[in-house]
Amino acid sequence: MDTIQKNLNYKKYVIDSDLRYFKPHASKIEKTFAETIYSSLNRDTKYIDSRFFYDKKGSALFEKICTQPEYYLTRTEIGIIKSIQAELSALVDCNFRLVELGSGASIKTRLILDVFAGLQDTVEYFPIDISEILTESSEQLLLSYGNLRITGIIDTYEGGLEFLKNYDDKKNLIVFLGSSFGNFSPSDGQAFLKKVNSTMRPGDLFLIGLDLVKDTQILESAYNDSKGVTAQFNLNVLSRINDELDADFIPKNFAHHSFYNKKDQRIEMHLRSLVNQSVIISKSHLVLNLKRDELIHTENSYKYTIHQIRNLLEGAGFYINRIWLDDDDAKYFSLTLASKA
Numbered sequence: 001m002d003t004i005q006k007n008l009n010y011k012k013y014v015i016d017s018d019l020r021y022f023k024p025h026a027s028k029i030e031k032t033f034a035e036t037i038y039s040s041l042n043r044d045t046k047y048i049d050s051r052f053f054y055d056k057k058g059s060a061l062f063e064k065i066c067t068q069p070e071y072y073l074t075r076t077e078i079g080i081i082k083s084i085q086a087e088l089s090a091l092v093d094c095n096f097r098l099v100e101l102g103s104g105a106s107i108k109t110r111l112i113l114d115v116f117a118g119l120q121d122t123v124e125y126f127p128i129d130i131s132e133i134l135t136e137s138s139e140q141l142l143l144s145y146g147n148l149r150i151t152g153i154i155d156t157y158e159g160g161l162e163f164l165k166n167y168d169d170k171k172n173l174i175v176f177l178g179s180s181f182g183n184f185s186p187s188d189g190q191a192f193l194k195k196v197n198s199t200m201r202p203g204d205l206f207l208i209g210l211d212l213v214k215d216t217q218i219l220e221s222a223y224n225d226s227k228g229v230t231a232q233f234n235l236n237v238l239s240r241i242n243d244e245l246d247a248d249f250i251p252k253n254f255a256h257h258s259f260y261n262k263k264d265q266r267i268e269m270h271l272r273s274l275v276n277q278s279v280i281i282s283k284s285h286l287v288l289n290l291k292r293d294e295l296i297h298t299e300n301s302y303k304y305t306i307h308q309i310r311n312l313l314e315g316a317g318f319y320i321n322r323i324w325l326d327d328d329d330a331k332y333f334s335l336t337l338a339s340k341a
């Protein structure tokens with residue numbers, strides 16, 4: 001195990017016997033951030049990778065988004081997980097560990113940990129998240145579950161999967177909730193699913209939550225909540241770049257802009273420049289010139305039909321065990337359980 005950690009360049013933090021986590025060295029994180037921002041903003045069609053939303057403030061704002069009445073995704077997915085707890089307990093046994101991609105505040109996780117806790121004396125949880133929120137969420141979980149052992153990876157999904165790949169022989173239930181997969185472009189998404197598939201061994205399970213295509217107005221309201229929390233979340237990425245890359249963005253010179261692109265089946269989120277402006281991003285060695293109304297694309301959230309979900313997973317080498325939908329007539333959200341074909 002220590003060899004894996006050394007090869008992958010992680011620093012190991014042991015908090016106590018129940019909690020340890022691995023994280024790339026701080027200098028590597030900052031270098032990657034600065035270089036990625038340079039290459040995504042130093043071009044005609046500007047964008048910021050959505051993974052950079054999630055500093056501590058961004059993660060807290062995301063949790064607030066989840067409680068907004070317009071944001072149906074969280075409560076609908078929670079409803080589905082609650083309704084399948086009994087089925088899940090028949091599918092996992094005492095040899096499984098729970099692995100979570102993009103674990104965030106680990107709120108929905110509790111519903112799955114309850115299933116594990118009913119089956120196992122000691123439950124092993126392996127959260128993978130790029131945000132520092134992972135440490136706080138893990139500490140909160142340990143206060144609620146006496147029999148939990150947590151190994152966290154504070155890194156990209158891909159980094160965490162690589163870590164997991166040669167870890168040990170235990171079976172994994174890998175969960176990827178919140179429709180976070182919808183942030184991938186179709187081609188990156190396909191490559192990512194193949195990576196998940198190649199990390200899995202026969203007997204492992206993959207549970208993925210995906211948002212479904214629906215009425216444009218419902219979708220657009222979810223990403224334009226009336227309290228403006230999603231707008232704050234979107235704008236916060238500029239403050240993060242200011243703090244960490246020594247930049248001088250003036251957030252009030254930008255507006256949140258989000259809409260449903262029906263043709264591509266995705267919600268798009270952008271930051272619109274309200275004036276002609278120049279921004280210096282010192283650690284990226286970049287002077288960014290923006291025209292009034294120019295857009296910086298910050299996120300895509302793809303929506304799927306059941307047919308597309310089947311094609312996506314089967315195309316990446318999965319066998320689909322079950323697809324669950326919410327009880328609502330509307331059928332807003334899906335949870336799919338898959339294994340290696």
Ligand SMILES: C[S@@+](CC[C@H](N)C(=O)[O-])C[C@H]1O[C@@H](n2cnc3c(N)ncnc32)[C@H](O)[C@@H]1O
Nearest residue numbers: 051054102104129130131155156157177178180
């Ligand atoms: C949309 S939130 C979902 C959080 C939680 N799973 C839920 O369903 O409410 C996405 C989570 O994934 C993390 N994340 C985003 N991009 C990531 C990446 N490329 N690698 C690892 N984690 C990432 C974020 O920090 C955040 O906690």
